[in-house]
Amino acid sequence: MFKLRREMLAVSDYLALEDAAGVAKWSERLAQHYRKIGEMVPEWQEELEADLISQLQQSAQQGNYEEAARSLRKLGLNCRSCHRDYRAVTAAIYRTPDFSQIHVEDSETLEEEPYRRVMERLTLLVNRIKIASEDERMQTALESLDNLRQRLDDLGQSCESCHKDNAPKSRILGTETEKSLAALEQAIKAGEQKKTGRHLGTLAVQGCARCHSVHRTLYDLKGAIAP
Incomplete structure (x- = not known):
């Protein structure tokens, strides 16, 4: 064309x-x-x-x-x-990746996990952080945050399935997301629920919504119209 x-x-x-x-x-x-x-x-x-x-x-x-x-x-x-x-x-x-064919290696178990399961776990961890921080269960919130960090790192490795350079990954899982994770950890440790919620929301936009706006919308559309 x-x-x-x-x-x-x-x-x-x-x-x-x-x-x-x-x-x-x-x-x-x-x-x-x-x-x-x-x-x-x-x-x-x-x-x-x-x-x-x-x-x-x-x-x-x-x-x-x-x-x-x-x-x-x-x-x-x-x-x-x-x-x-x-x-x-x-x-x-x-022109849309088929995420059903992409797997993510769990760095702890070294098992290859389907993309959908990885996404479900990320959603679970984000919500668990929110619930635990609101209910003043600091240890659970911090453990979930550590787990979230690791799962995001694992997820980032799958970007190489399509992208041949680091720039696309950096825009979503780069420095800004790392800063938000650090700020979220500080807020949890300080017991500041409002700041925790705000940083968690920022993280959801940087790490989740940005990626979804590029990939998930088209992927869902592909699933709806593909023969």
């Missing part, structure tokens, strides 16, 4: 310049990649209008650049129509 966008722009530019050689070069590439869509996704074959490219090339060869430009505009409308019907669904299905 990126190549098609570039090739359509090149054809448009060379049509405006009435440069037959430029139009021929880029329209040939455009035709090749456009027709390849039907090979990659046979279900979309009937949506394609490859004749428009042939008409464009023929008009350009005859020096009728106005007619060639008209064919290019029609081709653009065909692209928009397909994008309207399929782009969001295609992105959700094919």
